Amino acid sequence: MRTPPAILKFYLRLGIVMNTRTGNTNCLWKRDFVLLIFTGLMVLLIYSLTTEKIRTERILVSKLQEKPVLCPVAISEESITPLKNTKHYLVSAFMDQRVKGFDIRIIGIFKRDSINPLHCSFCCGGVCNKTSPATILPHSDHFGFPYTATDVLCQIPKNCDPSSVTVLTQPSSNASDHVFIPIRNKKEEIRFNFTVCISSLFGDYNNVLQFAQTLEMYKLLGVNRVVIYNTSCGPELERLLQSYRQEGFVEMVPWPIDRFLNPSRGWLFSKHGGDLHYFGQIVTLNECMYRSMERSRYVLLNDIDEIIMPYKHENLVSLMNSLEPQHSNVGEFLIENHIFPKKHFEPSGRFHLPQWEKVPGINILEHIYREDPERGVYHPHKMIVKPKLIEQTSVHEVLRKFGERYKVPLEVCRIIHVCVSMRGYLKLEELNEDKRLWD
Incomplete structure (x- = not known):
């Protein structure tokens, strides 16, 4: 003193x-x-x-x-949080100031016929009486299902450094009765070049061999992180994923959507029924993109049985280093899907290894015959995106973006998709031999 x-x-x-x-x-x-x-x-x-x-x-x-109103609120640690007094669910909240007039974006699952005016309530340094009106943006790709992926946009009140947020039906509601969710992306730094987002595992999925081969292939291609949303999987796959999680390559996000809704196993409500498209695939893809926005330069949006494969470059790093200077304003790089029917096998048996015979799943190295897409009908793509230029995404295309779109030529990059044939009437000699995986 x-x-x-x-x-x-x-x-x-x-x-x-x-x-x-x-x-x-x-x-x-x-x-x-x-x-x-x-x-x-x-x-x-x-x-x-x-x-x-x-x-x-x-x-x-x-x-x-100061006269503070202390904020003894519950902070959710779950990946799906029911929103009180509504038929809606909150998934996660992120700092997002790219749209003028807004600071926070909440990813949610809303019932389309029950969307009414809402208000955001913030927890600011222990004070939870700060509210602002919410803007609700349901995603247009809902495929007829009652529930849809929905964004809630909010502005942070003055003199507030928020740590968590919730949504109220009335601004005068007692916020302490509600469950808050933490706000992410406040102090993240770019750590990865490439993140792969796998939308969801369900139905005790146990395709262990293909899963392992795909993850190892992505390592070779320069991917730094794979984010997987898990509803349910088989015991062997669970052990495999835990080993990848421990080494830091896989990030597992619990996705218990079946505890709250009746998720559909298909993509079209009129055909498959249920509450929500394909176990919430669009919700998880958007959540993963925002989760990765501040820490990854590029995000790959595709399924686990699909590999986005460069054909003129050794890896994804070289591919994007080549595309980026020519397409600096592009936020969405479309990659065409090409199917390798799992019913046709490479004849020499070079990769039919005895140590893999008891491992459940498909050996993708045994399938080297590629279908040409039928050009007269719609043919899907998957995407490499720059997340900071994307606002909303669907499964096969971006819905709202700040940048441009570019379709990558087939000779430069395409998807290797080992699955059931789309053109099963084609004979083996009508398929293309493609050993790019062997490279």
Whole structure:
């Protein structure tokens, strides 16, 4: 603690007195010296106590002036959070200031016939009485299902540094009765070049061999992280994914959508029924894109049985280094899908390895015959996107974006998709031999 000026003057005076006291007044000098020391200590003690009291009173006054409403709210640690007093669900919230007038984007699942005005409520440094009106943007690709992926856009109130947010049906509602979700992407840094988003695993999916081969292929191609949304998978695949998770290559996101809704196993409501398209595929793709927005330069949006494969470059890094200078304003790179029917096998058996025979799943290295797409009908693509230029995505194309679209030529890059044949009537000699995986 700094010595006050009054005490310094006291010690100066004490030194002068000590230097001038001499002779016959020795006893008097000793008495005065003791008195001065005692007086100085008392002054120092009183000054310290007074200063501490003033400081404490100022802190108390400042706190009283703030009049905070403490925020003893519940913060959800789940990937799906029911929204109170509605038929809707919140998934995650992100800082997103790309659209003028808004700061926060909440990814949700909303019932399309029950969308009413809503308000965002923020938890700001322990205070939870900050609200702002919400803008609701249902995604246009809902394929007729009752529920759809939905964005909720909010503006942060003044003098608020929010840590979490929820949505209210009335701005006057007691926010402490609601469950908040944390706000992500506040202090992220670019750490990855490429992230692959796998929409969802369900139905005790257990295609272990193809899954492992695909993940290893993506490692060779330069992918840094694979994000997987897991509703259910088989025990062997669960063990495999845990090993990849422990090494940091796979990020597992629990996706218990079947606890809340009746998710469809198909893409069209009129044909497959259910509440939500394909176990919430569009929701998870958008959530993954925003989850990766501040930490990954590029995001690959495709299924686990699809590999986005460069044909003129050794890896994805070289591919994008070649495309980027020519297409710097492009946010959506469309890659055409090409099917390798799993019913046709490479004849030499080169990769029919005995150590893999008891591993469940498809051995993609045994399937080297590629179908040509039927050009007279719609043919799907998957995407490499720059997430900072994308606002909303569907499965085969981006719905809302800030950048442009570019269809990558087939000779440069295409999808290797080992699955059931789309043109099963084609004979083997009508297919193309393609050993790009072997490279």
